[in-house]
Amino acid sequence: MSVISANDLTLTDLSVSRVRSLMTGDASLEKDVVSHVLRRNSTDPSSTSDSLTLSPDAVAFFHAEKLLSARPSFPLSEFTAEWKRSLPHQLTSYAPPPSLLSTLATSSHDPKIGDDVLSYFPAAALPPSPAARLAALFAHLPAWDVAAVGPYLEGALGEGEKVEALLLKHAVFLKDEKGEETRVGPKPEV
Numbered sequence: 001m002s003v004i005s006a007n008d009l010t011l012t013d014l015s016v017s018r019v020r021s022l023m024t025g026d027a028s029l030e031k032d033v034v035s036h037v038l039r040r041n042s043t044d045p046s047s048t049s050d051s052l053t054l055s056p057d058a059v060a061f062f063h064a065e066k067l068l069s070a071r072p073s074f075p076l077s078e079f080t081a082e083w084k085r086s087l088p089h090q091l092t093s094y095a096p097p098p099s100l101l102s103t104l105a106t107s108s109h110d111p112k113i114g115d116d117v118l119s120y121f122p123a124a125a126l127p128p129s130p131a132a133r134l135a136a137l138f139a140h141l142p143a144w145d146v147a148a149v150g151p152y153l154e155g156a157l158g159e160g161e162k163v164e165a166l167l168l169k170h171a172v173f174l175k176d177e178k179g180e181e182t183r184v185g186p187k188p189e190v
Helices: 002-006 016-022 027-040 056-070 076-086 130-140 146-156 163-170
Strands: 073-075 105-110 115-120 171-175 181-186
Touching: 002 016, 016 027, 056 076, 056 115, 073 076, 076 115, 130 146, 130 163, 130 181, 146 163, 146 181, 163 171
Parallel strands: none
Antiparallel strands: 073 115, 105 115, 171 181
16 A cells, blocks of 8 residues: 555556556565455455456555554544545545444543544454454453444354354353343353
């Protein structure tokens, strides 16, 4: 992304070979990786064409991760403004959906500042096994909203397995003030 931004390349009709030619350093491996990453983050990952259109969501995700990894605790309003400013000029009218953050950061309200605060917590860094992944999740937060934990568990699901089944096996459902099971926590040690 840095090469694309530094050379003011377009996100549509992006030439993979042009990006590769602008790369410096170890030529062979890095350039193959760059080609792979560009294709994976395009609107058509199966394309073998040299010309790609990068997905706005993929570009926004990249910039969100770059910002959050540099500042692990970030007030949401500040983050949102900085995130929007960090996007390439071709995306000035693009509004990144908040759902892009669902596997990058957790959010909690800080009454001292009157804003939610994002904490960098990338799903990609979590262990792949369900039990270990849930242990890491509960070490980060003792209880999770079911909707918020789902995206973090997708990388640990077996074929055909559902988030709810994984939670029933490795966690306990917690009732809110209305008696609804909207949160999960760790299973008690037996």
